[in-house]
Amino acid sequence: MPPLAVEIPAVDAYPLGAHAWYPDALPARGVVLVHPATAVPERLYFAFAQYVAQRGLIAVTYSYRGIDGSRPPALRGFPARMRDWADLDAEGVTRWAFERYPSLPVYAVGHSFGGHAIGLCESSNRLVAAVQVASHAGSMRVVSHRRERVRITVLMHWVAPVLARLAGYLPGRKLGFGEDLPAGVLLEWSGWTRLPNYFFDDPTLDAEARFARVRTPILSLGFDDDLWATPMGIDILVSRLRNAPVTRREVPAIRSDAGSIGHMGYFRQRSGAFLWPETVDWLLSAGPARQGASMPATTTPSPIAPT
Secondary structure: OOOEEEEEEOOOOOEEEEEEEOOOOOOEOOEEEEEOOOOOOHHHHHHHHHHHHHOOOEEEEEOOOOOHHHOOOOOOOOOOOHHHHHHHHHHHHHHHHHHHOOOOOEEEEEEOHHHHHHHHOHHHHHOOOEEEEOOOOOOHHHOOOHHHHHHHHHHHHHHHHHHHHHHOEEOHHHHOOOOOEEHHHHHHHHHHHOOOOHHHHOOOOOHHHHHHOOOOOEEEEEEOOOOOOOHHHHHHHHHOOOOOOEEEEEEOHHHOOOOOOOOOHHHOHHHHHHHHHHHHHHHHHOOOOOOOEOOOOOOOOOOOOOO
């Protein structure tokens, strides 16, 4: 079944472009929210969402403000910070899911920053369970590969901030950096990467206390060929989930048919054949999946071919 195009209001009512993926056999067993990584287009998550729907769950994919389907007509000067993605966008999507599907258990899968959003969001304790994929404290000191650390440091601390200030946004597509980014997002992100413990050292965010209030079961997935989400970076992040039951798994890339996973490969179909079943099994085992929701009758399908 093709996904349905939906518009989800953020906490401040900013419209977020999104898609809902429904199983062929209804009623559904639950809802899985997919919180994206930084500068990643929504289509990266389509194949995973399709698999989730095949397992009898509703999957919801979306883009943060300023990105892909949630991008305004002009990005130059668009007011957005990275924290807005968690506090307004991911929080808004989570609230929307509970209102839209009140009889269903709601789960979340967060990729990189999407995993940060799970820790920061006030509504995370309403989730039955959540998965953090390649989510880590993004301080430069945790990047153990010397050449990669130098490359990213030059880009994040020097090149990207200058370009963002000059252009009014970061032209990420031209830099091979993923999607274009609002200037405020890039500058806040750049500042956090300079701190020893990433955003946990930013007193204006209060991330330490916010992570500590989470009590939802968390599965944290890392990959041994990921140059960014290293074990040290993941440990810094999950150690702040001190009141949540956390399961840590380090997945060897050799298990993938492609021979590599890295920071982005989990959501590609070649990796998904062996990784996705384990993830969905873990989510369903973390709490009872109740039945009872059907597809909203007022929504018109928008056919999109997964890529």
